Amino acid sequence: MSSTRFIFGFHAVTSRLRQNPNSIREIFIDAARADQRAQELIKLAENKKIHIIPCNGSKLTSMSGNDHHQGIVANIDSMGNYASIDDILDELTEPARLLVLDGIQDPHNLGACLRVADAFGVHAVIAPKDRAVGLTPTVYKVSSGAADTVPYISVTNLARTLKQLKEQGIWIFGTAEDAEHDLTHFQISGSIAWVFGSEEKGLRRLTRENCDQLVRIPMQGNIESLNVAVSAGICLFETHRQQSLG
8 A cells, every 4th residue: 555645835736736747646725725826726736637625724734744734735646756867867968967965854954955956957966865854745845846846866875876976977066164165266067966964064074085176155254154055055056157158
């Protein structure tokens, strides 16, 4: 018997409806909602021949395990847009742009990173299976649909994966506060993978050793570090800017 999986929130459910409607078993919606946003989602679901079940808010909270469901929960067959490295690289017709997350455990940070990845044309997000949050309903909610649009690659050995990427001609750039090179004076070209560490520990030793180059983000304030999603956004924007200039 297949397991029950739920995603919640308007952006997450709407994205799944548009990207992969066949994976949705049914949608539960707060019977008290009669606003235009709810009506538009119901119409979209009906057009996709997906069953809508009205219910109360407490049941939605129980199903989603979260009270920030916005009155909408979907029962789905599978979580996320899972992919393999080989499939992603084989399909590329342009230089690879990858985001590697080393042990991110906060679902809000992973969701925000997926959203940033979607915004700046990342071809896939790579993360370890162990000591990392993975794709959860909260990640879906925070990603605002990016969990369905950005391929997610879960690997058993991140250090080995980085070596495989290097063998494919992909440059591995890690971020570190003590790095010699400044992002604003760093030339970015070709196929690259940006690597970011966990919120508290940063890059693990083996991950750091497998980076071709370490880069720091210049900061002028008093805080010592940035949120991982903010750091990823800055580095990916600079990558997009430089590569757009040719």
